[in-house]
Amino acid sequence: MSDLDIERVQVYAVGPETTRYTWASDMADQFMTHNVIRITTRGGLEGIAAAASYTDHDFDRSVAETLRPLLPSLIGTSALAREHLWYRLQSHNLPTAPQALSMIDIALWDLVAKHARLPLYQLLGGARSKILAYASTPMLRDPQAYVDFVAELRGQGYQAVKFHAWCEADRDLEMARAVHARHGGSGLRMMLDAEQRYDRRDAYRAAADLETLGFTWFEAPLVDTDLEGYRDLRQRVNIPILPAGNWVMDPGLVWQGIRREAWTSVRVDASFAGGITPTGKIMALAESAGMTCELQCWGYTLQQAANLHLMSSRCRTPRSSSACWTSSAPTPRATCTRRPAPGSGCGSTGTPCARRPSSRSRRRGTADRGRAGSGADQTVDGPRSFCHSVL
Structure with a gap:
């Protein structure tokens, strides 16, 4: 037995009751569940990771429950055996919630970086300590709301904005023209995300x-x-075309897209694609084909950490997404900077959640925060917060 053998694993699905947003006209306001895992070794070293769920009408328990039958396979295994565990834990029966394996793998990378006393991005390659950030909008009321919001974002220092609108071509293009008419000559870079909603025409x-x-x-x-x-779309236009990066995530399937020249750049999220281990393989495939790999990065800070470290570890990752869904931007100077703390640089602090049913109001605009932490029988911060524990 070794001090690096895994002794305990804790999982929490936490849902703060807060203002909700949507990014398509046919989508309900989204419940964003913050799924958190903490892996502890016999020697007391901890690795922490998180991944989000986005669901209609209620918080999601499926990711936490997907992890429940996987956890016994971790106990007694060396925390250094990341590649072994990634292969061993993959299901060859039916697909499972993709965040589950991602959380385990990312937490193990966090743990091994702490063991090495290195920031994770340096352990992964250490290409740079600062990356550009772009603002990512929710669906707003009308084109003028986007024009005004972009003015706010430019005032906060953003040099690039990605728009989520109605995902209806006519309305989206009306918005794009309105924003371009007001901000097009400013040097601002603009992108549109149609959320996989358009037909080919x-x-x-x-x-x-x-x-x-x-x-x-x-x-x-x-x-x-x-x-x-x-592929057909790329052959007909010159504007760079990217996928959503939420469905084609297995390295082998991504390679099929690369071979078919389906995209200008690969797009993926380590918290959905199985973790840092397979995402590193995908980034290497993109680089070997002369392509960049756009890593998704938004949501709660702990969820963002893995993608930020991966971006900082390689040279061919363009920029980080920053979800500006209030008028207060999280990165006023439009850059993300890595600090030299061991591991991911993130801890799991604050009031942990209780293992009890949720009691919540569906009102919008509240600001309670349910945070994850250690222990099974503690309280949650606020009566409207949701928490589901797997220990």
């Missing part, structure tokens, strides 16, 4: 218009699995 029409407006890229015009549609 609307995708081509929108791509042609966005190219005329000088947009930096067009994201998720088609469902991720329509590789032929993406």
Whole structure:
């Protein structure tokens, strides 16, 4: 037995009751569940990671419950055996919630970086300590609301903005033209995310218009699995085309998209794609094909950590997404800077959650925060917060 053998694993699904947003006209306001894992070794070293769930009508318990049958396989295994565990824990029966394996793998990378007394991005490659950030909007009321919001973001220092609108081609293009008319000559880079909602005809029409407006890229015009549609779109326009990066996430499947020249850049999220181990493989595949790899990065801080460290570890990752869903931007100077703390640099602090049913109000605009931490029988910060524990 070794001090690096895994002795305990704790999992929490935490849902703060707060203002909710949506990013498509056919989507309900989203409940964002913060799934957190803490892995502890016999020697007391801890690795922490998180991944989000986005669901209609209620918080999500599926990721935490997917982890429940996996946890016994971790106990007694060396925390250094990341590659071994990543292969061992993959299901060869039916698909499972993708965040589950991601959380385990990221927590193990956090733990081994702490063991090495290195910031995770340095352990992974250490290419840079600062990256550009772009603002990412929610769906707003009308084109003028986007024009005004972009003015706020520019005042906060952002040099690039990605728009989430109604995911209806005519309305989205009206917004894009309005924003371009007001901010197009300022040097601001603009992107549009259609959330996989367009058909091929609307995708081509929108791509042609966005190219005329000088947009930096067009994201998720088609469902991720329509590789032929993406390839056809790329052959007809010059604007860079990116996938959503939420459905084609396995390295082997991503390689099929690369081979078919479906995308200008690969797009993926380590907290959904199985963790840092497979995401590193995907980044290497993109680099070998002469492509960049755009890593998704938004949501709660602990969820963002893995992608930020991966971005900082390699040279061919363009920029970080910063979800500006209030008028107060989290990164006023439009950059993200890594600090030289061991591991991911994130801890799990604050009031942990209780293992009890949720009691919440559906009112919008409240500001309670339920935070994850250690222990099974403690309280949650605020009566409207949701927590589901797996120990």
